[in-house]
Amino acid sequence: MSRFWSPSIQSLVPYTPGEQPQVEGLIKLNTNENPYPPAPAVRDVLDQFDTSRLRLYPDPESALLKQSLAHTHGLNTNQVFIGNGSDEVLALTFMALLRQDKPLLLPETTYSFYNVYIDLYGIEARHIELTDDFRIDLSQYQQPNGGIIFANPNAPTGISVPLSEIRALLESNTDSVVVVDEAYVDFGAESATALIDQYPNLLVTQTFSKSRSLAGLRIGCAFGHADLIEALERVKNSFNSYPLDMLAQAVAVASLEDENYFRSRLDQVIATREWTNQQLQTLGFEVLPSHTNFVFASHPNVSGAELMAYLRENKILVRHFTKPRIENHLRITIGTDDEMQTLINYLQQHPKL
Ligand code: PMP
Structure with a gap:
């Protein structure tokens, strides 16, 4: 110190x-x-990569990857945000959307990273205990005007909440930004990306680190209403945060192709x-x-x-x-x-x- x-x-x-x-x-x-x-297509992309391209800066928009992710999730490209791992996406979410002047609800036991930002920005946070059997009981999350964040499935418990409960949460918290961190969703939980077109206050974050075996390249993303995505883009661009590097962009696209x-x-x-x-x-x-x-x-x-x-x-x-x-x-x-x-x-x- x-x-x-x-x-x-x-x-x-x-x-x-x-x-x-x-x-x-x-x-x-x-x-x-x-x-x-990762997928064999990832190795092919790396084998065939023209290294002379590395002298150029990467596409700041990650346009091909955005298109590919939008297509995979049935969304428009303006509903997709790309970051260097979902940790960066979450960091930018705290800067752009989980406001310092508004209260935030989150589980007492969840991904510890959220509390780092809560402390850093001095956010007024209320932590809600898990149930006796370690579940997140979303019916306890009522926030008239502020933010809600949780991981689904939750970490480190591994337990997921069904989509119907997330829908009910969104119905009863229409004036709060609801962030669902889906780092592990592909291993058997229901994704809230299906609700994005109906709820303008929903932001879903995901990562290529776990289910796509790409933790080494730091690729994360968020899905939400175009207004929420624009807020993330503004913060990212204002701070001149790094775009996803050129190899990561190419590899991520290849990984999405091999379903x-x-x-x-x-x-x-x-x-x-x-x-x-x-x-x-x-x-x-x-x-x-x-x-x-x-x-x-x-x-x-x-x-x-x-x-x-x-x-x-x-x-x-x-x-x-x-x-x-x-x-x-x-x-x-x-x-x-x-x-x-x-x-x-x-x-x-x-x-x-
Ligand atoms: N959210 C949760 C719940 C996690 O466990 C992790 C991984 N530690 C992340 C987000 C961040 O993953 P990454 O930055 O590799 O995308």
């Missing part, structure tokens, strides 16, 4: 550097990356998730119903911290949170079948399981 720092950054804790050790030989199940490579590969890998991750869920339950874990590429589990006999340390000793990384109510849980990313089998083997050998 330095006397030169702004007071608003003094409480900030760097988010994931410790979760991304740059060493080989670990089974990395801690940051919800996809265990499979069969996409579906088959999703099916594989979902099948492995259900297998892992069963195995953990057999070992006595309580596992929340997941619509994501991770499971959230706790065991009555062993603490989450102890289990995380035990797995770490055996070169398996999983995520543990110290937050009350979830401090005994582990968030375990779904890897390949072999990786999950290794995880289960080590857990079976734990003396208290």
Whole structure:
């Protein structure tokens, strides 16, 4: 800490550097990356890429990618926004739409990144507890004029809310901006993009990092009414935020073209998730119903911290949170079948399981 720092950054804790050790030989199940490579079309684009083009700046509009995303979701291009990962899209959303002079509702347990912006901008936020079974109860979210943000499926619980409940939320909060963070939606939840044409206050964010295996290129997007998208564009352009780089734009378009590969890998991750869920339950874990590429589990006999340390000793990384109510849980990313089998083997050998 330095006397030169702004007071608003003094409480900030760097988010994931410790979760991304740059060493080989670990089974990395801690940051919800996809265990499979991106679509073969991605490799083809990179193989054929004319490197002389790299001397030019990228298309600031990401026009081809916007068209492709608009087409995929049945929207117009002015309803699509592109950013460097959905973290950047969320950051710009806080600047442009979740106003500092208006209150914000969000779950007590959700993606921790939202609170970073709440603190940074001094937003008046009300955190609503999850239900006893760790669900988001949207009927409790009533905000006459401000903002609402939540992840669906939620993180780190993995539980999703059905579209009908999001529709009801939008019906009863017509004067608030409702942001639905769908980072994990492709793994089995219902997307709210279907509601965009009916609700001008809905913004949906998504990412290529998880279901499309492209975390390394930082590609995120948002869908919403043209007015909301324009607000994001204004902020992005005013701050001269970076457009998506040229390779990321080309790769993202290619990844959207290979729907069969996409579906088959999703099916594989979902099948492995259900297998892992069963195995953990057999070992006595309580596992929340997941619509994501991770499971959230706790065991009555062993603490989450102890289990995380035990797995770490055996070169398996999983995520543990110290937050009350979830401090005994582990968030375990779904890897390949072999990786999950290794995880289960080590857990079976734990003396208290
Ligand atoms: N939202 C949620 C709920 C997440 O878990 C993550 C990944 N940490 C993100 C957004 C950001 O993902 P990215 O910036 O890679 O698109």
